[in-house]
Amino acid sequence: MIPALRPGDKIAIVATARKISFPEIEMAVRTFESWGLQVVLGQTIGASYNYFAGDDALRLQDLQQMLDDESIKAIVCARGGYGTTRIIDQVDFTKFQKQPKWLVGFSDVTALHSHIHNLGIESIHGIMPLLFPKEGAAASIETLRGALFGEELTYTAAPHPFNRTGTATGQLVGGNLSMLHTLTGTRSDSSTEGKILFLEDLCEYLYHVDRMMVHLDRSGKLANLAGLIIGDMSDMNDTPVSFVKNAYEIILEHSGKYNYPVCYGFPVGHEPLNLALICGREAKLEVREEGATLFYL
Known part of the structure; x- marks a missing residue:
């Protein structure tokens, strides 16, 4: 450590x-x-x-x-x-x-x-x-x-209608969706199996979000997670022919077939409230009807 x-x-x-x-x-x-x-x-x-x-x-x-x-x-x-x-x-x-x-x-x-x-x-x-x-x-x-400075950190997130309740433990990994998509197949690509993955992004077209989520799923990044955290999807763009779904609805479509707990609306990403997350540390994600909690083990 x-x-x-x-x-x-x-x-x-x-x-x-x-x-x-x-x-x-x-x-x-x-x-x-x-x-x-x-x-x-x-x-x-x-x-x-x-x-x-x-x-x-x-x-x-x-x-x-x-x-x-x-x-x-x-x-x-x-x-x-x-x-x-x-x-x-x-x-x-x-x-x-x-x-x-x-x-x-x-x-x-x-x-x-x-x-x-x-x-x-x-x-x-x-x-x-x-x-x-x-x-x-x-x-x-x-x-x-x-x-x-090594202080104990515990974070909470408000309930969201797309949340899937449950408890997950595993290393916390992730970050910007576009970057994770770009890293696939490179020396910087890392496994998500058995881990808690968090995602955020900024200024992407909605069809790009769909394409990237399809790619993550096809490359096995979504299937064997311990849990999934969805942060801010800020300032998303649409095309003249609308994609119809928003970013959260797109992510729900591609992650909804799996059974691990999922938290939407977690305060991480390109917004003023961007909680510091320790990548690679063992963590526990608890998603309940009243909201979600993330803390380190």
Whole structure:
């Protein structure tokens, strides 16, 4: 298990995907420092190469340096967007495996979560520095602090008519649906068998959601889960010829033939309330008529 952070520890902020400026993460830096942490900024903060936070070589070098630096106790990805999969196969995780540290982020960072899950290392799916100033994000930031500092975390979700009641135990895995779809068949693809899978997404066309859920099912990702958690499916798009079903209805269609417990409306994803989840940790999901609870074992 990765050691909990303590005041005085160093954490790094890097950008593995879309470019970002220092003013956009300034609030996060101040917040981390208020927790007693020393913040080290990567070379990718403020770097620009077209869409990206520097070219592939710079983003790879920045991430590699922070992974290999034994004084750095956590690496926080500044934002998502796109770009992590362009460099992940060139990353050398040898030193990281010997001395693991927290990797934090979500959305495009799902690639890192899935990749290091195959190495048996936990990571934190949570709010990123770009989003710290967002109205309503304070609770998400607090759950990230709790996860980093090793506090006990228990989360609840309101009841939803699509929920399927029951209890599931297993490692917690997942993240962005589009990214998990993209990772299928790559070195970053990871098994979902016997695990609690969580999914979220943003700005996808509804027929894309259907296509991705069909693909997950066809590739065996849905059949043998211990449980399923559906987070926010934010700002979904439709086509002129409507797909008719919304994202939750689409997911219900493809997961409804299985018998494991399912929780809809869990607060994880591209909304202000984005609870920090520890990927790879054994967890228990309890779905009841009055709502759902998730906690770690």
